Amino acid sequence: MYTTDLTGKKQAETVAEDPKKLAAFEARVANDEFIEPKDWMPEAYRKTLIRQISQHAHSEIVGMLPEGNWITRAPNLRRKAILIAKVQDEGGHGLYLYSAAETLGISRDEMTEALHAGKAKYSTIFNYPTLTWADIGAIGWLVDGAAIMNQVPLQRTSYGPYARAMVRICKEESFHQRQGYEIMMAMMAGTPDQQRMAQDAMNRWWWPALMMFGPPDDRSPNTEQSLRWRIKRETNDELRQKFVDITTPQAEAIGLKVPDPALKWNAKRGSYDFGEVDWEEFYAVVRGEGPVAKERMQARVNAWEDGAWVRDAARAHAEKRASAKVAAE
Amino acid sequence: MSALHKPPASRRSAMAHAGETSVVKIRAILADIPDPEIPAVSVLDLGIVREVTDDRVVITPTYTGCPATLYIEQAIRRALDANGFMHVRIETALSPPWSTDWISDEGREKLRAYGIAPPPKGAAAASLKNDQRAQCPRCGSLNTVEVSRFGSTPCKALWRCNACVEPFDRFKCH
Amino acid sequence: MDALATSALRLGDDSLVLGQRLSEWCGHAPALEIDLSLANCALDLIGQATHFLGLAGELEGKVRDADTLAYRRDVMDFTNCLLVEQQNGDFAHTIARQFLFSNYQELLFAGLTASKHARFAEIAAKAVKEVAYHAKLASDWVVRLGDGTDESRTRMIAALDWMWRFSDELFVMDEVDAALGIDKAALRPAWDRRIDAALAEAALERPSPRRGVMGGRAGHHSEQLGHLLSEMQFLQRSYPGATW
Numbered sequence: 001m002y003t004t005d006l007t008g009k010k011q012a013e014t015v016a017e018d019p020k021k022l023a024a025f026e027a028r029v030a031n032d033e034f035i036e037p038k039d040w041m042p043e044a045y046r047k048t049l050i051r052q053i054s055q056h057a058h059s060e061i062v063g064m065l066p067e068g069n070w071i072t073r074a075p076n077l078r079r080k081a082i083l084i085a086k087v088q089d090e091g092g093h094g095l096y097l098y099s100a101a102e103t104l105g106i107s108r109d110e111m112t113e114a115l116h117a118g119k120a121k122y123s124t125i126f127n128y129p130t131l132t133w134a135d136i137g138a139i140g141w142l143v144d145g146a147a148i149m150n151q152v153p154l155q156r157t158s159y160g161p162y163a164r165a166m167v168r169i170c171k172e173e174s175f176h177q178r179q180g181y182e183i184m185m186a187m188m189a190g191t192p193d194q195q196r197m198a199q200d201a202m203n204r205w206w207w208p209a210l211m212m213f214g215p216p217d218d219r220s221p222n223t224e225q226s227l228r229w230r231i232k233r234e235t236n237d238e239l240r241q242k243f244v245d246i247t248t249p250q251a252e253a254i255g256l257k258v259p260d261p262a263l264k265w266n267a268k269r270g271s272y273d274f275g276e277v278d279w280e281e282f283y284a285v286v287r288g289e290g291p292v293a294k295e296r297m298q299a300r301v302n303a304w305e306d307g308a309w310v311r312d313a314a315r316a317h318a319e320k321r322a323s324a325k326v327a328a329e
Numbered sequence: 330m331s332a333l334h335k336p337p338a339s340r341r342s343a344m345a346h347a348g349e350t351s352v353v354k355i356r357a358i359l360a361d362i363p364d365p366e367i368p369a370v371s372v373l374d375l376g377i378v379r380e381v382t383d384d385r386v387v388i389t390p391t392y393t394g395c396p397a398t399l400y401i402e403q404a405i406r407r408a409l410d411a412n413g414f415m416h417v418r419i420e421t422a423l424s425p426p427w428s429t430d431w432i433s434d435e436g437r438e439k440l441r442a443y444g445i446a447p448p449p450k451g452a453a454a455a456s457l458k459n460d461q462r463a464q465c466p467r468c469g470s471l472n473t474v475e476v477s478r479f480g481s482t483p484c485k486a487l488w489r490c491n492a493c494v495e496p497f498d499r500f501k502c503h
Numbered sequence: 504m505d506a507l508a509t510s511a512l513r514l515g516d517d518s519l520v521l522g523q524r525l526s527e528w529c530g531h532a533p534a535l536e537i538d539l540s541l542a543n544c545a546l547d548l549i550g551q552a553t554h555f556l557g558l559a560g561e562l563e564g565k566v567r568d569a570d571t572l573a574y575r576r577d578v579m580d581f582t583n584c585l586l587v588e589q590q591n592g593d594f595a596h597t598i599a600r601q602f603l604f605s606n607y608q609e610l611l612f613a614g615l616t617a618s619k620h621a622r623f624a625e626i627a628a629k630a631v632k633e634v635a636y637h638a639k640l641a642s643d644w645v646v647r648l649g650d651g652t653d654e655s656r657t658r659m660i661a662a663l664d665w666m667w668r669f670s671d672e673l674f675v676m677d678e679v680d681a682a683l684g685i686d687k688a689a690l691r692p693a694w695d696r697r698i699d700a701a702l703a704e705a706a707l708e709r710p711s712p713r714r715g716v717m718g719g720r721a722g723h724h725s726e727q728l729g730h731l732l733s734e735m736q737f738l739q740r741s742y743p744g745a746t747w
């Protein structure tokens with residue numbers, strides 16, 4: 001899963017950078033070179049990346065909750081195994097991305113604290129509830145699908161560890177998307193009850209999925225600099241359009257209706273015209289007012305606090321072992 | 330086939346030859362079927378194809394719960410059908426159990442190039458020991474440390490290189 | 504169901520119920536690494552359950568497949584041991600359960616690899632490598648928690664004390680096990696050695712002997728199993744005949 005570009009604030013950091021170093025850096029980026037952890041980089045670049053990669057990691061972790069909600073109720077053994085494996089994949093992505101962010105000089109504990117304190121964002125999409133099994137299909141197909149669309153351009157992002165991570169993570173997300181679509185396909189080929197669940201899931205997840213591409217370009221303050229630094233490669237609106245164009249025929253192929261009365265093929269543009277996202281809802285969810293935002297954060301905080309004694313024990317044990325080793329030497 | 334119906338020797342060798350060429354063709358088809366989660370390697374590279382004859386392909390799962398297995402079987406079916414090998418059956422065998430030692434040398438090189446440290450060879454017995462160092466697939470350093478025994482997908486662990494600080498996946502010995 | 508099919512059913516039920524329990528942790532574990540490790544164990548167990556239940560269905564006469572067996576039986580027809588259905592509790596309880604069970608399961612599967620029943624042998628040979636990981640993982644945590652902080656030690660002692668009474672059932676032999684040709688009772692000394700070795704490393708005492716609680720193999724379970732099943736089987740029960 002991938003995080004939406006949620007930052008409403010301008011890059012405020014005006015650290016005075018060495019103009020020569022800065023020019024060399026900008027030239028390397030413009031030349032499509034990768035910036036590596038030990039290379040010089042401007043402070044604003046470092047901070048922007050930490051924010052983006054950690055948001056991405058948080059999204060993977062919080063994203064385990066809505067899908068984890070259905071593991072124990074998966075309808076058969078195969079679907080159960082696939083779902084466990086998928087949620088494990090997402091957790092693994094989170095772990096990998098935290099490690100990638102750590103190469104920029106921040107610790108995982110700091111990032112976790114920021115999440116629990118409500119200072120760090122994660123993708124708005126996970127603040128919606130999973131009500132029926134069809135939601136697991138809709139998430140795999142639409143949410144992982146939107147994530148892939150956001151992430152494929154990042155395979156060429158300027159920061160080496162992030163770009164390389166995206167190459168491998170995208171492949172795994174593609175597998176998830178296939179599995180999600182397969183769930184929807186099976187349900188649409190099934191009983192009227194199943195079809196109703198699938199359409200209902202479509203109705204509830206379609207718009208939040210479109211919100212995953214972030215605010216419209218004219219309200220996205222970071223777009224320009226992020227594009228220059230190749231932290232971003234395509235604008236929010238471009239990606240959103242691409243998603244609608246690819247997903248609509250997939251929906252129609254299995255008999256699902258896209259819940260947008262304004263959706264219409266535009267032969268001149270070679271694209272679908274579609275309705276306006278409810279931006280008021282989007283900004284509310286970004287502010288933390290999503291339907292189950294509180295529940296999600298509560299679950300993360302509880303897991304962290306209830307597990308503190310386990311982490312303490314592991315640390316204490318490792319220290320005992322280390323000092324025993326020193327004493328023996 | 331009973332002795333009565335045995336074809337003459339000349340025809341037998343022609344059939345054997347046809348059998349051989351179709352085995353070669355089937356193997357070539359399999360070499361183009363990627364693993365669904367790690368498409369850098371093919372199902373042949375991973376060593377999950379146990380046997381190929383002119384009328385059957387025997388595959389084996391990596392882990393008992395691996396969700397990729399069924400997709401691999403479907404992909405093989407599609408590819409065989411598309412190339413006119415509709416009559417070739419796909420069978421699954423559990424025994425002997427798959428091991429990372431079956432990943433080909435070429436497969437290991439592909440994994441490394443893709444950014445995943447390949448599993449060490451002769452791994453089966455050593456799989457429970459943590460002490461083997463992984464080599465950073467990026468800079469080649471052995472100054473590396475395991476971050477988590479489990480990563481995304483059951484077959485990978487997460488490591489970090491202390492030299493170039495790159496986090497990387499390692500294909501676990503199994 | 505004949506003895507051999509029942510054997511497969513027992514093996515499948517043990518893995519299924521424990522896999523289901525472990526998967527309840529998903530997203531809520533004390534650390535991300537732990538979350539991934541528990542999910543991975545759950546995945547292995549569900550995979551094993553699929554193989555064993557599939558085999559049970561075949562041996563029974565090919566009427567019920569693995570899913571039918573998993574999703575359409577009620578409590579009294581489940582044959583898992585009582586240990587695996589115990590609730591997760593805190594992390595120490597989950598580890599105590601895993602520690603006692605995985606060490607047994609590894610020994611059992613290792614023995615089964617030599618079984619004259621080829622189908623059992625090949626599933627066991629495949630699964631024993633996975634279960635060896637589970638046993639190692641659980642044993643390592645017993646040591647960490649036992650020899651960690653005062654709190655973790657107290658919790659680990661309480662957890663072992665809770666789970667201990669369900670361990671005798673693992674080694675009970677009956678005619679079903681005899682048909683499979685595996686002597687479960689004979690696994691006990693090796694199991695004792697493994698358990699004692701880890702406990703010694705953790706500076707923990709073996710819980711005092713007590714009367715074992717049994718009944719799982721005969722379908723006489725704890726109150727918890729019904730709740731586990733009603734959650735697991737909800738979709739299949741609510742929408743009979745639907746394909747997912």
Ligand SMILES: [Fe+2]
Nearest residue numbers: 001060090093
């Ligand atoms: Fe992900």
Ligand SMILES: [Fe+2]
Nearest residue numbers: 001144173176
């Ligand atoms: Fe995903």
